[in-house]
Structure formats: structure tokens, C-alpha cells
Amino acid sequence: MRRRFSFFLLLTVVFAAVLAAFADDLASVRHSGVLRWAGDQEGGGPYVYPRSDNPNAVTGFEVDLATHLASHLNLKAQFVQGEWTELPEMLQTNRTDVILNGYELTPQRRAMMNASIPYYIYALQLLAKKGSSILTTWADLKNANARLPLKIGVLTGSAAEVYMRTFCGESAAKVTCEVIGYDGNTDAMREVETGKLDGALEDTPIATFYAPRFPSLAFIGKPVSEGYYVIYARKGEPALIQAVNTALISMIRDGELEGIYREYGIWNDEQQRLSAIADSAKFYGYPEAAETGKKINGGPAEVITTGVRERGWTVVRNYSGVLLESAGMTVILSVLSFPIAITIGIFVAIGRLYGPRWLRFPLGGYVEFLRGTPLMLQLYFIFFFLPELGVAIPAFWTGILGLAINYSAYESEIHRAGLQAIPHGQMEAALSLGMSRWLAIRRIIAPQAIRLVIPPIVSDFIALYKDTSVCSVITIVELTKRFSVLSMSTQATLELVLITGLLYLLMSYPVAVLSRRLEHSRAMA
Amino acid sequence: MITAHQISKRFGQHEVLQGVSMKVEPGEVHAIIGPSGAGKSIFLRCINGLESFHSGSIQVGDLQLTPQTDARGDAALLQSVRKRVGMVFQQFNLFPHLNVLQNLCESPVHVLGKDRAESETLAMQLLDRVGLAAKKDSYPRQLSGGQMQRVAIARALMMKPSAILFDEPTSALDPVMAAEVLAIMGQLARDGLTMIVVTHSMSFVRGAANKVHVFENGRIVESGPTQRVMQSPEHPVTKSFLELTS
Numbered sequence: 142m143r144r145r146f147s148f149f150l151l152l153t154v155v156f157a158a159v160l161a162a163f164a165d166d167l168a169s170v171r172h173s174g175v176l177r178w179a180g181d182q183e184g185g186g187p188y189v190y191p192r193s194d195n196p197n198a199v200t201g202f203e204v205d206l207a208t209h210l211a212s213h214l215n216l217k218a219q220f221v222q223g224e225w226t227e228l229p230e231m232l233q234t235n236r237t238d239v240i241l242n243g244y245e246l247t248p249q250r251r252a253m254m255n256a257s258i259p260y261y262i263y264a265l266q267l268l269a270k271k272g273s274s275i276l277t278t279w280a281d282l283k284n285a286n287a288r289l290p291l292k293i294g295v296l297t298g299s300a301a302e303v304y305m306r307t308f309c310g311e312s313a314a315k316v317t318c319e320v321i322g323y324d325g326n327t328d329a330m331r332e333v334e335t336g337k338l339d340g341a342l343e344d345t346p347i348a349t350f351y352a353p354r355f356p357s358l359a360f361i362g363k364p365v366s367e368g369y370y371v372i373y374a375r376k377g378e379p380a381l382i383q384a385v386n387t388a389l390i391s392m393i394r395d396g397e398l399e400g401i402y403r404e405y406g407i408w409n410d411e412q413q414r415l416s417a418i419a420d421s422a423k424f425y426g427y428p429e430a431a432e433t434g435k436k437i438n439g440g441p442a443e444v445i446t447t448g449v450r451e452r453g454w455t456v457v458r459n460y461s462g463v464l465l466e467s468a469g470m471t472v473i474l475s476v477l478s479f480p481i482a483i484t485i486g487i488f489v490a491i492g493r494l495y496g497p498r499w500l501r502f503p504l505g506g507y508v509e510f511l512r513g514t515p516l517m518l519q520l521y522f523i524f525f526f527l528p529e530l531g532v533a534i535p536a537f538w539t540g541i542l543g544l545a546i547n548y549s550a551y552e553s554e555i556h557r558a559g560l561q562a563i564p565h566g567q568m569e570a571a572l573s574l575g576m577s578r579w580l581a582i583r584r585i586i587a588p589q590a591i592r593l594v595i596p597p598i599v600s601d602f603i604a605l606y607k608d609t610s611v612c613s614v615i616t617i618v619e620l621t622k623r624f625s626v627l628s629m630s631t632q633a634t635l636e637l638v639l640i641t642g643l644l645y646l647l648m649s650y651p652v653a654v655l656s657r658r659l660e661h662s663r664a665m666a
Numbered sequence: 667m668i669t670a671h672q673i674s675k676r677f678g679q680h681e682v683l684q685g686v687s688m689k690v691e692p693g694e695v696h697a698i699i700g701p702s703g704a705g706k707s708i709f710l711r712c713i714n715g716l717e718s719f720h721s722g723s724i725q726v727g728d729l730q731l732t733p734q735t736d737a738r739g740d741a742a743l744l745q746s747v748r749k750r751v752g753m754v755f756q757q758f759n760l761f762p763h764l765n766v767l768q769n770l771c772e773s774p775v776h777v778l779g780k781d782r783a784e785s786e787t788l789a790m791q792l793l794d795r796v797g798l799a800a801k802k803d804s805y806p807r808q809l810s811g812g813q814m815q816r817v818a819i820a821r822a823l824m825m826k827p828s829a830i831l832f833d834e835p836t837s838a839l840d841p842v843m844a845a846e847v848l849a850i851m852g853q854l855a856r857d858g859l860t861m862i863v864v865t866h867s868m869s870f871v872r873g874a875a876n877k878v879h880v881f882e883n884g885r886i887v888e889s890g891p892t893q894r895v896m897q898s899p900e901h902p903v904t905k906s907f908l909e910l911t912s
Binding site for chain 1: 714716738741744745748749752753755757759760761762763772773776777778821822825
């Protein structure tokens with residue numbers, strides 16, 4: 142036991158030393174030849190979203206930006222998928238080199254990470270239904286004569302939410318507007334369209350990019366509350382962020398950035414100020430001036446927009462394939478992790494029932510701890526905390542390990558119940574025939590318990606297999622995550638819900654049928 | 667062969683055995699009778715280590731069980747005792763997932779390491795002896811109670827034990843089936859098998875037992891050759907018990 146522990150310690154030290162050797166980010170990035178940049182394609186257009194012709198690949202102005210940026214640094218850009226709110230953790234645990242995904246410049250983030258100069262100046266745009274009589278100006282939100290408070294939708298956790306909550310909270314006498322948070326970029330816009338909300342406050346790129354998808358919405362007033370999107374890198378290593386800044390300044394000066402933004406239709410007058418920032422080169426003390434290139438002006442011939450919303454069979458035809466592929470990930474995750482869960486579960490159950498007294502308490506603790514804490518937290522722990530101790534496990538294996546360990550607790554309880562359901566006389570008869578306890582468990586008790594536990598094990602498997610969706614928090618894209626991503630970028634939620642649900646059902650139903658057969662054949666034996 | 671010396675056992679405050687002693691020579695058949703709750707079954711289970719006890723000792727050949735004997739720590743000792751002393755239970759305890767032949771061969775093959783074919787030959791001989799050769803492929807749930815108990819006896823015999831303990835083997839059976847089982851047991855007694863039998867069947871006691879022990883409240887109140895105890899009981903408990911069961 143002690144030797145094991147010191148071995149683990151040694152391993153940790155070795156890992157830490159290896160990590161320290163690669164601590165110079167720019168050097169290690171140069172060494173790999175690849176610039177990894179993290180974003181969440183679920184966030185949707187125009188930032189990073191699945192291509193409609195090949196939903197496995199991503200597109201968006203940030204994809205183009207990353208590609209151009211990387212080539213300035215003589216690197217290849219590589220997109221790393223992660224949950225939007227988890228991106229700083231991914232940066233911290235060296236799963237990406239930079240964050241590039243509509244991350245606003247905030248004092249809190251600057252305290253944790255190195256920020257680049259801004260690459261986009263966003264503002265917040267209020268939207269309402271065209272021809273609405275209730276909401277035509279910002280002032281309407283303060284109208285104390287209105288019968289009910291106006292409902293405004295925002296993206297949860299965004300700058301828009303903070304702004305709107307402050308704005309609505311200022312009403313002195315009476316609440317005149319109410320803020321409702323949504324998880325998807327365009328959820329609020331859809332709710333306005335259907336009349337459930339009176340208005341939505343969106344970042345200007347989203348409002349502009351998705352305008353064609355929501356023709357019944359109108360912009361209300363001028364955009365408010367400007368802010369900056371910046372690129373973040375790990376703190377303490379200024380070389381990488383300096384290289385990024387140099388590249389951004391050059392892209393701003395020679396109009397390369399403008400070209401990208403015009404392509405996505407998100408160039409506006411505000412962005413002119415990026416040049417001023419680049420020229421002064423003084424953004425939070427960034428001193429270096431870059432060489433001036435020739436200015437490319439004018440937009441591309443064709444602006445990339447979202448086009449009309451796809452509907453019905455088109456959605457099924459275009460996205461079934463990629464959903465099916467993601468279903469494969471779901472199947473692999475569950476099929477690999479469940480046998481491990483069953484095996485650990487069996488040993489834990491046997492240990493608790495027949496093992497020595499000193500073993501029972503820790504095993505009981507194991508089960509209660511794993512059942513009593515959410516799977517998501519356990520995955521976080523393995524994925525984001527263990528790397529800080531020097532143990533970095535790739536996302537895929539983290540998923541397998543996390544699911545297996547979490548479900549081993551449930552499995553052990555099922556096996557324990559199964560073993561306990563076998564009459565005591567069976568064990569006594571086996572012992573009185575000279576069998577050892579272990580042989581009796583193996584030959585007499587377990588074979589009888591199996592038939593009892595098949596149905597609960599199958600339900601547990603189906604539960605696990607749906608729980609694989611939690612793995613999206615550790616950057617794995619499986620069926621549910623793929624659904625969310627596509628639903629955000631296409632707005633064809635109804636069709637996608639139906640396909641996704643059908644895929645889950647197609648996968649779980651055969652398992653249920655198989656289980657009934659198995660039970661039946663066991664009962665016959 | 668089997669010697670129990672001053673066995674005492676408590677469940678909390680309740681003393682279920684209070685200094686029980688018994689000596690069984692090879693080839694003898696001892697019957698244990700007495701009212702329910704007198705500690706008969708508990709005593710029997712102490713002999714092959716299914717129950718622990720608080721004082722006294724049990725000698726099986728050269729093996730000795732004491733209050734210190736630990737189910738886990740002395741697993742090997744207990745296993746050796748159980749290989750020598752088989753047991754037949756009131757509830758039969760056949761293995762429901764195995765057929766009759768498999769029930770018989772399980773332990774010889776997996777505990778003694780015997781060849782399966784050889785075990786099956788022995789099993790068929792024993793099944794023939796208990797009159798169930800035709801049922802070798804049946805599963806326990808397809809058998810009557812009497813048949814199950816006869817299979818259980820054959821299963822105990824498979825280990826070639828020096829002695830077999832019978833814990834109320836016919837109490838769960840109707841009179842007809844009980845008679846089948848008792849007939850087999852009588853035959854085993856005549857063949858010279860050492861047996862300790864807890865039973866309520868006075869006809870079996872009269873016909874097969876060499877000695878009788880009468881239990882009451884965790885003690886042996888009377889003990890002696892069958893003839894003597896049955897015909898001229900000395901203790902009032904024995905007298906009233908015999909009156910009630912005759």
C-alpha cells in the first residue's frame with residue numbers, strides 16, 4: 142500500500158517535471174507547429190459553427206481569424222471543442238494554447254489570463270417583433286404605465302445579461318422589465334418571434350448574422366454598451382500573447398481582419414477604431430509597433446449569411462449522417478465503460494458482503510461518495526484537477542474512466558441486492574460440502590444472482606448510455622452535444638429533436654429486447 | 667470420531683447451549699430429540715462450524731474446533747472438518763441452477779479436484795441407491811420434496827464423509843415422502859455410516875439409532891442407549907415428550 146503511494150508520488154513528480162520543461166508556451170507551440178485554439182461550436186454563428194455542407198467541420202469568422210492568425214505565426218490552426226464556460230479551465234490544463242470565442246475583455250478574466258488586444262468591438266443590440274406597439278424604443282422598457290413588466294431574453298452568463306439585469310433593476314417604484322436567461326445564442330430571438338418574449342438583447346455579431354433567419358424581428362435603437370472580444374492565453378508566459386498581438390496588429394493594418402468581417406457581414410463603423418488601437422499600440426501598455434502593410438479595402442463579392450432556415454426533410458437529409466456519427470461516440474463510450482463498471486461493481490459488492498470487516502467501511506464510503514455526488518463534478522475532477530497534480534488523461538479516456546467509476550457504485554448496489562436475495566441456506570449448503578467461501582460465491586451464489594440482476598443492470602446500462610451526454614463538459618462531442626450544436630446553428634430544433642430521440646431509442650431498444658431474451662433463457666435453465 | 671465437550675453458546679442474554687457434551691464413535695447413529703427451541707439444530711451446526719460457540723471444544727478426528735476458531739482466519743480448518751462431516755438440511759438447499767447430476771458433482775470436481783467422468787459414475791451409483799437415477803437431468807424445481815431430500819443425501823455422500831449430520835431432514839415433508847427419506851437413512855445406518863440425526867420421527871429413532879439424547883433448554887437432560895431411553899425414560903421431560911409424540 143505504502144509502496145504504491147510512493148510510486149504514485151514519484152509519477153506525479155516526473156509528470157510535473159515534464160510539464161515544467163514545456164512551460165514556455167510560444168516555444169512549445171512553435172515546436173508542435175500547431176496553434177490550438179478553443180471555442181464552443183454550440184455558441185453558433187457567426188463565431189464558430191458547423192459547416193452546413195460538412196457538419197463535422199467548423200466555420201465562422203473566428204475560424205477564419207484563427208487560420209489567418211496561425212499562418213502569420215507560421216503555424217497551423219487547430220480547433221479544440223469545449224464548453225464555453227469551461228474554456229479557461231481548458232487553457233489552464235494545457236488542453237489549448239489560446240481561447241478565441243467571443244470572450245469579452247473583463248477585469249476578472251484579465252486577472253486569470255493574458256489578454257490580447259481586441260479583435261472585435263461588439264455592442265448590445267435590442268430586438269423586438271416588427272410592428273410591435275409595446276416595444277419600439279429603449280424608453281418603453283421604463284414605461285411605468287405598462288400593465289405587465291416587459292420580458293427580455295438574454296444569453297445566460299453573457300455581458301448582455303449583466304447589462305440588462307442592471308438596467309431593469311434600476312426601475313425605482315415598479316418593475317417594468319424582466320430578464321430571462323437562455324443557454325443558446327438564438328433561443329431568445331426565437332422566443333421573441335413566437336411572442337413569448339417582448340424583446341431580446343444580443344451581441345451585435347449575432348443580431349446581424351442571424352437577421353435573415355428572423356425576418357420578423359426589428360432592431361430597436363442604437364447598439365449599447367460597447368465591449369471588446371479578445372484572445373486569452375495562459376498567464377505568466379507573455380511570449381505567445383505578444384506574438385498574437387503582433388499578428389493581430391498587422392492583420393488590422395493591412396485590412397485582412399476587415400476582409401474576414403465583411404465576408405460575414407459583421408463589419409461596421411465601430412471596427413474602424415481597431416485601427417486606432419493598433420496604431421497607438423498602447424492597449425494596456427503594449428508597446429511594440431508593427432510593420433505597416435498595404436491596406437486592402439472593400440468587401441468580398443459575396444457576404445456569408447445564414448440564409449433561410451432549413452426545414453423538414455432537408456434537415457433530416459443534411460444532418461442525419463453527422464448525428465449518426467456522433468451516436469457512434471455515444472455507443473463507444475457506453476460499451477467501453479459499462480463492462481468496467483460491472484466488474485468493479487461486482488468486486489465492491491462481494492467485498493462489502495463477504496469481505497473482511499476492515500474493508501467494508503471504505504467500500505461503503507466509495508459507493509456513497511460516488512452515488513452522492515454528480516457525475517459532472519467527478520468528470521471535472523478527473524479532467525481539470527488531476528492535471529494540476531501532473532496526471533493528464535485525454536478527454537476520451539477521462540469519459541470512459543469517469544462513467545465507469547461513477548456507475549460502478551450503482552452496479553455494486555445492484556449486485557449486492559442480487560447476492561443478498563439468494564437464500565442463506567445456499568451458502569451454508571455450499572460450505573458444508575467443503576467449498577471455500579470464494580468458490581461458493583463463484584459457483585453457487587453468483588450464477589443464481591445473475592438472473593435476478595439482469596433487468597436492473599440493463600436499466601442501468603440504458604441510464605449510463607444516456608448519461609454519456611454529460612461527457613460534453615469535458616469536450617467530448619457525442620450525440621446530445623451534436624444535437625445542441627446543430628440546433629443552435631440551424632434553428633431546426635424540432636426536426637433535430639426527433640432524429641436525435643429516434644437514434645437514442647434505436648440504440649436502447651435492442652438492448653432491452655436482448656435483456657428480456659437473456660432473462661427468459663436464464664429462467665429456463 | 668466426533669466428541670463435543672461442554673459446548674455453550676449465547677445469543678445476547680439467551681443461553682441456547684449450556685454445556686452440551688456428546689461422544690460419537692465410528693459407525694454409531696445418534697438421535698437428538700426434544701421440544702423445538704431446545705438447541706438441537708444449533709448444536710448440530712456447531713459440529714461442522716456453521717455456528718461458533720463461546721466455550722467448550724469439538725473434536726472431529728484429529729481436528730479441533732474451539733471458541734477461537736474464526737470463520738475467515740481458520741477457513742482451511744473448517745473446510746477440512748466439513749469434508750469429513752457432511753450435512754443434510756431441513757430445507758434441502760439443493761442448488762436450483764444446477765440439475766441433479768451437477769448438484770452431486772459440483773463439490774467433488776471443484777473441491778476435491780476429481781475427474782468429472784469418475785464423479786458422474788459415482789453420482790449415478792448413489793442416485794441409483796436413493797432410487798432417483800431416472801431424475802439425473804431434472805432440475806430441483808421439477809422434483810418433489812422427498813426426491814429433493816434424497817438428492818441432498820446423495821450429494822452429501824459424494825464427498826465420502828466419515829459422518830453426516832441430519833438437521834430435521836423430514837420436518838418439511840408429508841408422511842409419505844418422509845417415509846421414503848427415512849427408509850434411505852435407515853439403509854445408510856445399516857451400512858455403517860456414522861450419523862447424528864435431529865428428528866421428531868420416533869419410528870426412525872427406534873429402528874435405527876444406537877443412542878438417544880434428549881435436549882431441553884440448551885441442555886441434554888437424558889442420554890442413553892435407544893432401547894433404555896425409549897422404554898424406561900427417567901427424566902420427566904423425556905416422559906412427557908415421548909407421550910406426546912407416540
